[in-house]
Amino acid sequence: MIQAEHLKKSFGKVQAVKDVSFTAQDGQITGLLGPNGAGKTTTLRIIYTLLKPDSGTVFVDGVDVVHQPLEAVRRLGALTEAHGLYVRLTARENIRYFGRLRGMEGEALEKRIEELCKLLEMQDFIDRRTEGFSNGQRVKVSIARALLHDPQNVLLDEPTNGLDVMATRAMRTLIRRLRDEGKCVVFSSHIMQEVSLLCDRLVVVAHGEVVLDGTKEEIRQKMGTDNLEDAFVTAIGSAEGLEE
Numbered sequence: 041m042i043q044a045e046h047l048k049k050s051f052g053k054v055q056a057v058k059d060v061s062f063t064a065q066d067g068q069i070t071g072l073l074g075p076n077g078a079g080k081t082t083t084l085r086i087i088y089t090l091l092k093p094d095s096g097t098v099f100v101d102g103v104d105v106v107h108q109p110l111e112a113v114r115r116l117g118a119l120t121e122a123h124g125l126y127v128r129l130t131a132r133e134n135i136r137y138f139g140r141l142r143g144m145e146g147e148a149l150e151k152r153i154e155e156l157c158k159l160l161e162m163q164d165f166i167d168r169r170t171e172g173f174s175n176g177q178r179v180k181v182s183i184a185r186a187l188l189h190d191p192q193n194v195l196l197d198e199p200t201n202g203l204d205v206m207a208t209r210a211m212r213t214l215i216r217r218l219r220d221e222g223k224c225v226v227f228s229s230h231i232m233q234e235v236s237l238l239c240d241r242l243v244v245v246a247h248g249e250v251v252l253d254g255t256k257e258e259i260r261q262k263m264g265t266d267n268l269e270d271a272f273v274t275a276i277g278s279a280e281g282l283e284e
């Protein structure tokens with residue numbers, strides 16, 4: 041479970057996150073939805089301990105990310121936007137290297153890599169050097185790295201960005217599977233339809249603040265509309281993020 045409490049973060053004069061609080065439960069997919077620049081990535085980076093908030097904190101399974109970052113990170117797996125891979129290493133070597141950094145080794149590590157290889161359908165390219173990998177292949181390697189230590193809490197920053205239709209469907213299946221295994225899944229997107237399709241709970245962020253939070257049904261009721269799109273547009277004050 042992830043509990044974000046009154047997060048604030050500025051970069052110079054830019055207030056990226058002004059006041060973000062939400063709870064993401066185990067066995068649920070929580071969607072952080074908001075237009076470009078709303079503060080989603082900054083929020084996820086704070087949760088993953090890559091950034092320190094100016095104030096507020098996050099508890100990951102009760103562990104405070106500001107005071108016990110190493111303890112918190114053990115309970116987290118994250119797909120961030122960078123997908124930085126060592127191009128001279130194969131996909132398997134990249135994943136193995138990351139596993140070792142996580143303190144995994146030997147038989148247990150190799151078995152887990154094999155499991156993820158099957159789950160993510162990486163058989164065709166896992167033993168190829170990652171130089172020249174397609175975006176979808178790179179995302180799969182990054183996801184494998186994030187899930188290697190079987191974290192209870194999974195953060196996915198715009199996980200379907202740049203993926204083709206088949207890869208997007210596979211990613212959605214994986215996200216649902218994690219939820220069904222009882223994991224706490226938080227993913228960000230600026231596309232309402234995507235969040236609406238996958239999420240049990242939505243946290244709508246605009247200009248660094250949470251403007252709506254609830255299940256789809258709760259949001260429809262709160263905004264007095266049958267239509268989630270209308271609720272979203274009213275809440276953020278623009279139609280950014282709606283697909284044509």
Ligand SMILES: Nc1ncnc2c1ncn2[C@@H]1O[C@H](COP(=O)(O)OP(=O)(O)OP(=O)(O)O)[C@@H](O)[C@H]1O
Nearest residue numbers: 051054056074075076077078079080081082083230
């Ligand atoms: N390291 C940084 N230095 C300066 N400004 C930053 C930095 N990181 C984020 N910002 C600014 O903070 C604001 C929020 O950015 P953030 O990346 O969190 O938004 P986002 O909701 O993830 O947007 P997108 O959907 O475009 O990825 C933006 O105005 C951005 O330019």
